[in-house]
Amino acid sequence: MRAPNFWQTKNWRSRCLYPLACIYAAATKLRLACHKPFKAEKEVICIGNLTAGGSGKTPTAAAVAEILQQAGKHPFFISRGYGGRLSDVRVDLNIHSAQEVGDEPLLLARTAPVVVNHRRDKAALKAIAEGADVLIMDDGFQNPYLFKDKSLLVVDGAAGLGNMMPIPSGPLREFVQDGMKRAQGMVILGEDKHNIAALAKGLPIFYGRVEPQRPQIVNRSAVAFAGIGRPEKFFASLEECGIEIVRTWNFPDHHFYSEYELNEIISAAEKEGAEIFTTSKDMVKIPQRIASKFNILEIKIKWKDEEKLKRFLLE
DSSP states (O other): OOOOGGGGSOOHHHHHTHHHHHHHHHHHHHHHHTOOOBOOSSEEEEEEOSBSSOSOHHHHHHHHHHHHHHTTOOEEEEEOOTTOSOOSEEOOTTTOOHHHHOHHHHHHTTTSOEEEOSSHHHHHHHHHHTTOSEEEEESOTTOSSBOOSEEEEEEETTTTTTTSOBTTTSSBSSOHHHHHHHOSEEEEESOOTTOGGGGSTTOOEEEEEEEEOOOOOSOOEEEEEEOSSOHHHHHHHHHHTTOEEEEEEEOOTTOOOOHHHHHHHHHHHHHHTOEEEEOHHHHTTSOGGGGGGOEEOOEEEEESOHHHHHHHHHO
16 A cells, blocks of 8 residues: 555545544444454564554554563564465564565564464463463454454654545544554654644653665666665655665555566666665565566664663553
8 A cells, every 4th residue: 555645744635535534433443342352472562553553553663573582582573464374373574475474574574573363362371381471462452352462553754644534534444532542552663743642642752763774785876676665764764874865665554566566676776786775674565586687675663762661661
């Protein structure tokens, strides 16, 4: 899904769709109210958001897992495996493909074990049976089937929450006030350009920034592509590393690449005499036989006060 431009401001399109937005938000609220969530034996930490994609949940979830591992914990990720056809499996990087388990589970499995199941409660049971002592939900804040001991809402400080209206009027999955009531903390990535912190209403806020890891390449020109919530963030990170981008491709979030699309990118890079760059999330969907032609821009979350976040996670 690619977010429409009118989600950024309140305009005639968003106002015309507002009745549908109210129905969408009410359906989310009703779904949460009508299910009694399963309470797992181990703590569940949800890394969620209020918007439809692009906030930085997955790198935040990986960073949270690393903090827990450093504290001696054995975290497992639980995921619905969006875009994958398998369910009730523990992800194996040597066996599974993105078509089988989804792209984000493959990415997260580089940090900690991942169990994929369309039902988060069943994923929790399998993860605990396999040794998890804490469960991390990547997304699922609006999922009603599993009780969350702690929920962290992730917000991109530069993008904010758009026009603050629910789908289809805006990017929100529910009204802000409803989501805030269920959250225990907020993560703001990057500069808070929209004063999102004022919406936290006393919740602890953890500030971080996405730091690109400077690639070791000779050629500083590149073609770049991404199928993520906000591809422009990825392109900006490349430029931050001193790379000149000569051409870009934007694909929908979770996009699976055809052979034609990949060959077009490779041909363009050869014509320009440039490197090819993509994200870690996209790289897991590139066939191994041509993977050597592509470079990844790795990123890390740098916390303003990591000790504060650690205390929150462990208390």
